[in-house]
Amino acid sequence: MSRVLLIEDDEAVRDGLQLALTRQGHTVHAAGTGEQGLGRLPEADVVVLDLMLPGMDGFEVCRRIRAEGDLPIIMLTARDDDMDVVAGLEAGADDYVVKPVRARVLEARIRAVLRRGTTTDARPRPEGDDYRGLTIDRAGLVVSKNGRTIGLTPTELRLLLELSSSPGRVLSRQQLLEAVWEHGYLGDSRLVDACVQRLRAKIEDDPAGPLYIQTVRGFGYRFGPL
């Protein structure tokens, strides 16, 4: 199974989650501080990160992880930290769960986010892979712009794939939440918005005037038209 890096300062929560996830077959490395966690990044396939950490806070850890690569990050938040959720998403988290959380739920999210980075779609596209300089390799899961490979997190990649699978068609946040995040009916649409923002920053020439991922007010997002 997968290797999970759990960064959580409360010992009981840490032990509990480690216990439960290990039972599910994951290999869990636990860290009590951000600094400790960052040291063990190479051992992880996915990071479960508590936002409330002593010393270096969760957002900073998130940013550091993003700076080094596209490791999927799932945030652990308390429900009343609305602003923190947004900040965490902007810092680069793929998804979030609210404490207290049942191990089952967390585990489902971990699997979903791992799936995002691996499911491929080898069907050939009739339009080809090239969209005005942006090349999307659906089989190899590689995205490049003007020849240069762009590093995307699994979530960003999945979102781009989803949008570009039906270019010109508007997809609602709801639809995207279900397709990309596999959230049920009550998913948080801010996840979509934050991810779109990060994606635009990476692939658009002018993120303020997006070409590839366009907002359709009141309806959702659309890939193109170019």
Add this chain to the structure above:
Amino acid sequence: MRILRSLMVVLAVSMTAACGIQASGVISGVQAPRVDLSPVRLFFVANRKLIAEERPTDHTLSLLETLALLAGGPAEPGLTTEVPADIGPSAESGTEITVSADVSKLSTVARSQIGCTLGPVVLTGQGQRVGPLECRLG
């Protein structure tokens, strides 16, 4: 509140009742003033005209008293009388005076003197009767 309300009623009543000048009971003052009687006016003669001479009195004179004074003659100089001094008044009854003298012998002037002094009296004396006497001044 009750006290105030009854006070207002009392006020209202007293104010409306005591308006204007009201009748009163008898109010006494000082003792009655002291007054002189009018003097008696005796008519005597001067220059063929009758002139009254006033004599103060302290009581109302009867006809007899007045006639007696008249018969006594004038006190002021220059006045004469034709009323005989012995006319002798003796009784009076109403406006009738009984005298002892013979009234028919009284002169016209004398009769005028008596008439002006005593008013329209009737004189009876010695069986004679004159009057009611008139008063002719001149």
Add this chain to the structure above:
Amino acid sequence: MRSLRTRLLLAFALLTTVTAAAVAGGMYVNARDVIVQQTQDAAVRTMTDRVSTARLQLPPSGDGLIGVLSDRDTSAKIVYNGQSFGDQNLRVSPELRAEVRTGRVAWQRVSGGGSIWLVVGMAPVNRATNRPYGVELYTQRRMDNEDQRVNQLATIAWGLGAASLVLAMTLAWLAARGVLRPVRDLDMAAHRLGLGDLTTRVPVRGTDELAGVARTFNVTASALEHQVGELRRFVADVSHELRTPLAAMTAVADILDEEAPNLPGDAGQAARLVSQETRNLTRLVDDLMEISRFDSGTAGLALDAVDLAAAITATLHTRGWLDMVETRLPPIVAPVDRRRLDVIVANLVGNALRHGAAPVSVTLDAFPGWVVITVSDNGKGLPAEVLPHVFDRFYKADTARSRSEGSGLGLAIAWENAHLHHGTLVAANRPDGGAVFTLRLPSGTTS
């Protein structure tokens, strides 16, 4: 209950009336008596002078003394030896004659023919003998002039009284207004405070007792606001602190569930119990935090144009209730907070299924400006004593059933959610049995 204004006005009116009556009345009476007295004294003096300087002629003849005593305003009469001379119409009362005959000058005010007459009488005495002549002299004059003057005084007195009454009432009214306005402000502020607006304050004007009350009110309201704030913060903090241990317990609850069948004897039951109660505790803490957010005003509303029919259907679907509930959901879109709507609908339908009886129905309707969602059941309905408290926090209708599912905050949270949307949630009993909960939310449109 008479208002302050009325009492003040009445008090002033009374005070003024009494004072004016006393003052004006007193002055009037005094003036009137003085006028009357002076008139009488003058008449008596005049008559006495005339009599003193005249000389009595007895028997009284013709004009004589009568003429002396009479003038334009005065008529005279002489009584001598049983005979009357002069004006026979003088109003000489027997009492007056009696007094006159005692040798004193006497007078009397007599009313007759619509006027007041002053009758003066005297029986002059012989200067020489000091004995009365036996003659009675009387004069009579009208007091109309004086009466008129006195009545004028009365009119003025009344006028002044009325004017001062008006003035007093005006002053009283102004004074009342000055007092009443702050009182009214205070009343409204206290009312607002009672309704829950703890930020209510009263402007402090001036330095009198009312200002003192206003200041006290503000201080008290501040203290109350602070206290309540502390209380709410405490609740929020407690709930927050409970989270961490709960998070650890929740994380491993599933393990207990999975291992329960394999545990020997009571241990399995114990494991399931702990797992279940951890879930319950988590839900309670979540609800407490939700309520805390409402109370502190930090609850946010994330509005989105939502297809209500789809939303309600999804809510029922995720909980597996679709088969158990009849629905009538026309396609209607309205701006609502998707999550909060789910919370409300789930709570209402859950309650209907648990405490009501089938069939449970959910209907959706649109009206100008509003959308209306009703959840009704065919159970026993809500007892009359329960109905006004059904949205209270921790109010459990059936106290015999000490433990039901849920935290006791479900309906309270549903109510707060409805109100956050600026909508309403009301509970009632259906005429043909069963309870019905009606949720109204603004639809953002006027048609």
